[in-house]
Amino acid sequence: MTDPLRLGIAGLGTVGTGVVRIVRQKANLLAARAGRPVQIVAVSARSRDKDRGVSLSDYAWEDDPVALARRDDVDVFVELMGGHEGAAKDATEAAIAAGKDVVTANKALLAHHGHALALAAEDAGRVIRFEAAVAGGIPVVKALTEGLAGNDVTRVMGVMNGTCNYILTRMQSAGLPYAEVFEEANQLGFLEADPTLDVGGIDAGHKLALLAAIAFGVQVDFDAVELEGIEKVTIDDIRQAADMGFRIKLLGVSQMTGRGLEQRMSPCLVPADSPLGQLEGGTNMCVLEGDQVEQIVLRGPGAGMGPTASAVMGDVMDIARGVRIPVFGQPAAGLERATPARAVTPAPYYLRLGLEDKPGALAKVAAVLGEAGVSIDRMRQYGHEDISAPVLIVTHKVTRSALDAALKAMASLDVMAAEPVALRIERV
Amino acid sequence: MTDPLRLGIAGLGTVGTGVVRIVRQKANLLAARAGRPVQIVAVSARSRDKDRGVSLSDYAWEDDPVALARRDDVDVFVELMGGHEGAAKDATEAAIAAGKDVVTANKALLAHHGHALALAAEDAGRVIRFEAAVAGGIPVVKALTEGLAGNDVTRVMGVMNGTCNYILTRMQSAGLPYAEVFEEANQLGFLEADPTLDVGGIDAGHKLALLAAIAFGVQVDFDAVELEGIEKVTIDDIRQAADMGFRIKLLGVSQMTGRGLEQRMSPCLVPADSPLGQLEGGTNMCVLEGDQVEQIVLRGPGAGMGPTASAVMGDVMDIARGVRIPVFGQPAAGLERATPARAVTPAPYYLRLGLEDKPGALAKVAAVLGEAGVSIDRMRQYGHEDISAPVLIVTHKVTRSALDAALKAMASLDVMAAEPVALRIERV
Numbered sequence: 123m124t125d126p127l128r129l130g131i132a133g134l135g136t137v138g139t140g141v142v143r144i145v146r147q148k149a150n151l152l153a154a155r156a157g158r159p160v161q162i163v164a165v166s167a168r169s170r171d172k173d174r175g176v177s178l179s180d181y182a183w184e185d186d187p188v189a190l191a192r193r194d195d196v197d198v199f200v201e202l203m204g205g206h207e208g209a210a211k212d213a214t215e216a217a218i219a220a221g222k223d224v225v226t227a228n229k230a231l232l233a234h235h236g237h238a239l240a241l242a243a244e245d246a247g248r249v250i251r252f253e254a255a256v257a258g259g260i261p262v263v264k265a266l267t268e269g270l271a272g273n274d275v276t277r278v279m280g281v282m283n284g285t286c287n288y289i290l291t292r293m294q295s296a297g298l299p300y301a302e303v304f305e306e307a308n309q310l311g312f313l314e315a316d317p318t319l320d321v322g323g324i325d326a327g328h329k330l331a332l333l334a335a336i337a338f339g340v341q342v343d344f345d346a347v348e349l350e351g352i353e354k355v356t357i358d359d360i361r362q363a364a365d366m367g368f369r370i371k372l373l374g375v376s377q378m379t380g381r382g383l384e385q386r387m388s389p390c391l392v393p394a395d396s397p398l399g400q401l402e403g404g405t406n407m408c409v410l411e412g413d414q415v416e417q418i419v420l421r422g423p424g425a426g427m428g429p430t431a432s433a434v435m436g437d438v439m440d441i442a443r444g445v446r447i448p449v450f451g452q453p454a455a456g457l458e459r460a461t462p463a464r465a466v467t468p469a470p471y472y473l474r475l476g477l478e479d480k481p482g483a484l485a486k487v488a489a490v491l492g493e494a495g496v497s498i499d500r501m502r503q504y505g506h507e508d509i510s511a512p513v514l515i516v517t518h519k520v521t522r523s524a525l526d527a528a529l530k531a532m533a534s535l536d537v538m539a540a541e542p543v544a545l546r547i548e549r550v
Numbered sequence: 551m552t553d554p555l556r557l558g559i560a561g562l563g564t565v566g567t568g569v570v571r572i573v574r575q576k577a578n579l580l581a582a583r584a585g586r587p588v589q590i591v592a593v594s595a596r597s598r599d600k601d602r603g604v605s606l607s608d609y610a611w612e613d614d615p616v617a618l619a620r621r622d623d624v625d626v627f628v629e630l631m632g633g634h635e636g637a638a639k640d641a642t643e644a645a646i647a648a649g650k651d652v653v654t655a656n657k658a659l660l661a662h663h664g665h666a667l668a669l670a671a672e673d674a675g676r677v678i679r680f681e682a683a684v685a686g687g688i689p690v691v692k693a694l695t696e697g698l699a700g701n702d703v704t705r706v707m708g709v710m711n712g713t714c715n716y717i718l719t720r721m722q723s724a725g726l727p728y729a730e731v732f733e734e735a736n737q738l739g740f741l742e743a744d745p746t747l748d749v750g751g752i753d754a755g756h757k758l759a760l761l762a763a764i765a766f767g768v769q770v771d772f773d774a775v776e777l778e779g780i781e782k783v784t785i786d787d788i789r790q791a792a793d794m795g796f797r798i799k800l801l802g803v804s805q806m807t808g809r810g811l812e813q814r815m816s817p818c819l820v821p822a823d824s825p826l827g828q829l830e831g832g833t834n835m836c837v838l839e840g841d842q843v844e845q846i847v848l849r850g851p852g853a854g855m856g857p858t859a860s861a862v863m864g865d866v867m868d869i870a871r872g873v874r875i876p877v878f879g880q881p882a883a884g885l886e887r888a889t890p891a892r893a894v895t896p897a898p899y900y901l902r903l904g905l906e907d908k909p910g911a912l913a914k915v916a917a918v919l920g921e922a923g924v925s926i927d928r929m930r931q932y933g934h935e936d937i938s939a940p941v942l943i944v945t946h947k948v949t950r951s952a953l954d955a956a957l958k959a960m961a962s963l964d965v966m967a968a969e970p971v972a973l974r975i976e977r978v
Contacts, residue, residue: 144700144842154767154880155699253697259843261697268696268873269681269689271583272572272863339582397849400828414572414860415687419849421825432842435700445696445873452582 126159127442128195130222132187132213133202134167137227137254139174140431141200141438146176152435156442166190191217198223198441200434206230218243218250225437227254227430233328233344236335240454250449251437256329257282259429260422261436262408266336267451273412275337277377279550283326284404284424285312286352286372290389291402294360294369300353312404322351323372327387330374333408334385336451338378338460343385346462350388354543359474362502362514363391363545368472369399373548382463391472391547397421398550409550465522470499470547473515475532476540483537484513490535494528496520512540516547554587555870556623558650560615560641561630562595565655565682567602568859569628569866574604580863584870594618619645626651626869628862634658646670646678653865655682655858661756661772664763668882678877679865684757685710687857688850689864690836694764695879701840703765705805707978711754712832712852713740714780714800718817719830722788722797728781740832750779751800755815758802761836762813764879766806766888771813774890778816782971787902790930790942791819791973796900797827801976810891819900819975825849826978837978893950898927898975901943903960904968911965912941918963922956924948940968944975 129145131138145152145162152160164182166189184190191199191213199217201224203210210231217224224243226232232239232252243250253263257280266278281287285307292303304321307313312320319325327347335342352372363370368391376385392398397419401407406424411417423429450457477483484503491498500516517525529542557573559566573580573590580588592610594617612618619627619641627645629652631638638659645652652671654660660667660680671678681691685708694706709715713735720731732749735741740748747753755775763770780800791798796819804813820826825847829835834852839845851857878885905911912931919926928944945953957970 140842148700148702151702151767152700154884157876157881260846261693264692264697265689268868268871269692269864270860271867272576272580272860274576274579339579395828397825397828400823400825412860414568414856414863416851416854416857418688419847421847421849423844426844428842429844432698432700432840435842436697439699440696443696443873443875445871445875447871447873448585453585456582 124158126161127156127438128161128163128197129200129438130164130190130193130196130198131162131200131202132166132190133204134165134174135202136427137430137434138167138202139176140427141202141434142176144431144435152439156439158442160438160442163195164190164193187213188216191222192220196222198225198438200438201226201228202434204228204230206234211235214239215242218246218248221246221248223248223441224250225434225441226250226252227434229255229325229328229332233331233342236332236342236449237454237457240449243449244454249441249446251440252332253437254430254433256332257406257408258422258424258426259432260406260408260420261433262333262420263336264436265418265420266333266410267447270410270412270415273414275410275412277375277411278333278337279398279409280330280333280374281371281398281401281407282329282374282424283320283372284406285320286326287401288312288404289321290352290355290360290370290372293357294364297357299357300355321353323349323387326372326374330376330385330387334376334383337376338383339452339457340383340460341457342450343459343462346383347385347387348464352389355389358512359543359545363472364394366516367394368392368547369394370545371398371401373398375548377467379463379466381466382461384463384465384467386465389545391545392550396550465546468519468521469549470519471517471525472545472547473517474543475513475515476538477513478537478539480537486535486537487513487532490531491528494531495524496528552586554589555584555866556589556591556625557628557866558592558618558621558624558626559590559628559630560594560618561632562593562602563630564855565858565862566595566630567604568855569630569862570604570606572859572863580867584867586870588866588870591623592618592621615641616644619650620648624650626653626866628866629654629656630862632656632658634662639663642667643670646674646676649674649676651676651869652678653862653869654678654680655862657683657753657756657760661759661770664760664770664877665882665885668877671877672882677869677874679868680760681865682858682861684760685834685836686850686852686854687860688834688836688848689861690761690848691764692864693846693848694761694838695875698838698840698843701842703838703840705803705839706761706765707826707837708758708761708802709799709826709829709835710757710802710852711748711800712834713748714754715829716740716832717749718780718783718788718798718800721785722792725785727785728783749781751777751815754800754802758804758813758815762804762811765804766811767880767885768811768888769885770878771887771890774811775813775815776892780817783817786940787971787973791900792822794944795822796820796975797822798973799826799829801826803976805895807891807894809894810889812891812893812895814893817973819973820978824978893974896947896949897977898947899945899953900973900975901945902971903941903943904966905941906965906967908965914963914965915941915960918959919956922959923952924956
């Protein structure tokens with residue numbers, strides 16, 4: 123196996139350019155590690171003329187990524203275009219049909235079509251690898267699929283959207299409201315063109331769905347991820363949480379329960395002194411728990427040219443070295459679809475309730491909670507002179523369904539001034 | 551590749567028993583993930599009759615691990631005996647000579663003989679895998695060798711001896727002196743039969759040498775690791791460090807410099823709010839830095855039945871899946887021996903100096919430091935009435951050789967009441 127491994131790269135944005143740089147600058151190192159040369163033979167991108175600070179003249183150019191994917195001289199199709207429909211999907215399907223292996227950073231594509239693509243790839247004897255799709259430079263897909271292959275995985279968790287973590291930690295450190303920090307992040311270019319992908323938890327949800335499929339040996343099912351964004355988190359929530367020794371993180375949690383597979387991406391409270399609680403700024407963190415390994419925590423940059431290109435190259439090097447593992451760790455043909463389960467594991471919750479300044483308002487709310495079986499651990503109300511001051515409650519452990527019943531009953535009370543906010547306090 | 555992968559396990563202590571349990575209890579899961587059954591065919595240990603809580607009756611028994619290693623029906627020799635000479639070495643060599651792949655948890659064996667064993671294995675077309683030898687359940691060998699294969703690694707660091715980290719954090723939290731916590735750890739069974747392996751930094755040094763070989767593409771060279779144990783760290787050092795915002799950790803650091811390869815395992819000061827500084831108790835942490843990936847931090851249990859067996863099984867599963875990567879990430883035949891370099895990267899140091907209660911003592915010490923080019927950032931002396939109270943100094947950045955010159959000159963002063971202690975303040 124000393125023939126060169128020949129790459130066709132579709133997409134020459136930040137990540138694609140980073141990959142080209144590594145292949146050009148580290149030819150000897152890569153060849154020594156892979157036991158064979160790693161070469162780029164062809165590239166494709168929207169604009170041929172854009173100056174990317176790297177020479178492309180050694181490579182064939184294809185305007186059409188599908189044509190790139192089908193080239194006879196390409197062994198591995200490296201898909202760095204993004205988007206879960208259109209060109210990225212067409213080209214990936216074409217690559218598989220043409221007998222190419224695929225390396226992709228496209229979380230959306232795999233979250234939506236990963237199972238079908240894996241079936242097609244494995245039918246054709248090909249692999250799809252996607253380390254760069256989850257948590258940037260952190261080799262978490264590898265750790266989970268390979269390193270923990272001797273475990274029954276019990277839970278995976280992750281803070282996997284750097285923009286959201288930046289917003290939440292910046293709100294806390296600067297004492298600024300959400301809208302202001304959101305605008306700041308926008309100015310800094312941290313947000314996707316459609317910011318809902320970030321702050322709505324969609325991007326992080328894609329990543330969670332991929333990890334859950336590997337962890338629990340099921341078909342990837344993004345539609346079953348319970349999504350809740352960070353838009354409703356206020357500076358007061360962050361301050362109150364901090365007062366009680368917590369931090370608020372957009373946290374993904376997946377675990378298999380007796381009732382089915384939980385996949386949740388939502389703002390949660392975690393202990394301030396835990397590795398997750400201590401995570402600041404744009405850094406990502408994944409927590410993998412298994413019956414044997416107990417708990418592994420992985421921390422690193424979730425985005426950026428170098429880190430994401432590093433993850434892409436890890437996959438390329440594995441293919442160069444002859445590593446061939448099923449896309450989701452087990453043959454896709456044998457993966458079943460999990461029954462989705464809402465959060466069934468009981469947990470304490472943090473509640474923020476905006477009440478009208480009416481006599482007995484609190485008593486009515488307390489009665490509703492009690493009837494639903496939600497017992498109160500701690501309760502606070504600041505600034506009684508301010509009628510808009512919310513009541514803050516930490517519940518004892520409760521199931522999400524009991525809590526939802528309470529929230530539903532509350533909605534029909536005549537004392538609610540605002541929609542209640544409920545954030546789970548996750549055991550980490 | 552649907553033939554079963556057949557294991558011969560030598561050593562049935564905690565880890566070996568853990569591996570037997572996993573293979574027995576997870577046969578279906580392992581087969582689904584590997585695409586083939588994983589079976590144990592034969593075992594070997596010192597005592598055949600000991601009750602290990604797991605049935606061995608399905609497996610052939612060999613009194614001699616060398617005979618086990620040579621069995622025709624063994625594909626992978628799993629070496630869990632320990633010790634860098636004698637039976638473990640003989641059996642590993644025999645396994646390679648007989649054409650077996652090897653999975654081992656034996657850091658001492660590989661730190662001392664890893665290069666020769668890798669040469670022999672690769673000559674025979676075999677692999678040796680050793681995830682369990684470094685940082686227990688943390689898949690750090692995999693992350694470094696495979697996940698970061700597209701990087702020029704710039705530095706690796708690690709807190710990789712749980713016993714030392716337990717002792718240091720317990721000293722701090724309970725305010726107890728070293729000797730007392732050492733005895734406590736001994737009572738709890740945390741220490742090796744020869745405790746120098748732990749507290750002298752040898753065990754952690756073995757692990758660092760293995761990571762350095764992979765990271766920098768050189769022959770593993772344990773003899774070149776600068777070793778300094780934790781025996782001289784006092785409760786006062788820990789308190790003073792804490793006062794200044796630091797924690798003391800037995801930290802391994804390796805980096806390639808213009809003058810050669812640095813490999814140091816020594817008590818260092820790290821910022822209290824860094825991931826390394828926040829690491830408490832027996833947990834391990836590895837920090838991997840590359841020119842592309844920036845910094846990856848991996849945290850997890852460094853020992854114990856489940857975590858270590860998890861690492862062994864990760865390697866077994868890789869072999870079952872057909873993963874074949876050179877022992878140290880590049881063919882051993884091409885690895886050169888690095889020139890060892892003492893810490894050449896300048897850093898600030900923490901100094902504890904015991905001075906006689908003589909007029910001008912401090913002035914003499916300060917003069918010596920100044921002559922050697924060591925400038926003082928901060929200095930403290932507590933309890934001037936107590937003549938034994940040490941002088942505590944934090945230097946500006948200085949090379950180790952300049953510092954050593956100063957310490958040497960100090961030794962010939964007539965004002966030193968105790969041997970000076972110098973701890974590096976590592977940038978993390």
